Amino acid sequence: PSDGVTAIFGDQGGSSNLRRANITGAGAANASLSVPLGIAVPTYQGAPPGDQPGGARPLENVSTRFTGNVVEVGNSIWAAHAVLDSVTGNSAVRWYEIEETTNTVLQTGLLSDPNLDFLDPSISVNQLGTVVIGATGTGFSQTPSAFAFVGTTSGGMTTFGVATLLSAGVGTQNFAGRNRWGDYSATVIDPNNPTVFWTFQERTAGDNTWGVQVTQIFTQLPAPVAIGFDVGRDSLTGGDGNDVLIAGPNHD
Secondary structure (H helix, E strand, O other): OOOOOEEEEEOOOEEEEEEEEEEEOOOOOOOOOOEEEEEEEEEOOOOEEOOOOOOOOOOOOOOOOOOOOOEEEOEEEEEEEEEEEOOOOOOOEEEEEEEEOOOOEEEEEEEEOOOEEEEEEEEEEOOOOOOOEEEEEEEEEEEEEEEEEEEEEOOEEEOOOOOEEOOOOOOOOOOOOOOOOOOEEEEEEEEEEEEEEEEEEEEEEOOOEEEEEEEEEEEEOOOOOOOOOOOOOEEOOOOOOOOOEEEEEEOO
């Protein structure tokens, strides 16, 4: 941010408030952290674990934690976290645009699907008002997979399309005790082109094996497109572009 103040957000586990603190002088030896203050928002509740196919145990959900960075564009702060959709009973994405100086909510919305739980969302926004939110999506008929929502802003109102499947997970994760998932994801703007976004989302890469899907999203095409190849496989997983799966051993 141009004022040298970096905002960090926290939740209250289900409330009508968020918590905000400011880091002043981030990256310097004398950086300081302010006392947290409350931001009034619509009431939210913690979401359930993420369902999986085939009788696999649900994935742990760290809702309502903020699992990605908040983003400041102009005089607005944008943020997203997983919350309960009281209509479907699923885990959904609540997003916010908050006025930076007054902490007033300018707009907020809920992104949900009756057949999916969305976990660990992250958000990015460009100067054109294009918004991309990435998350893991999982359900009784969907292995844990990488998804994204793309929104456009006109007249101060942001409208999102339906969730786009970026890369389907392979297998499920099924462990006794804590069926650990997450806790973080990231969505960023390409440094060379503000209409191109990259999102980094966890998905299954085999039974009891996690992977991080890295996907390039072009927002100036007629429809958002996620395309590319898998690292180490030299084979296309989409059309043509850059789409990388980084797989690793399970975490529990």
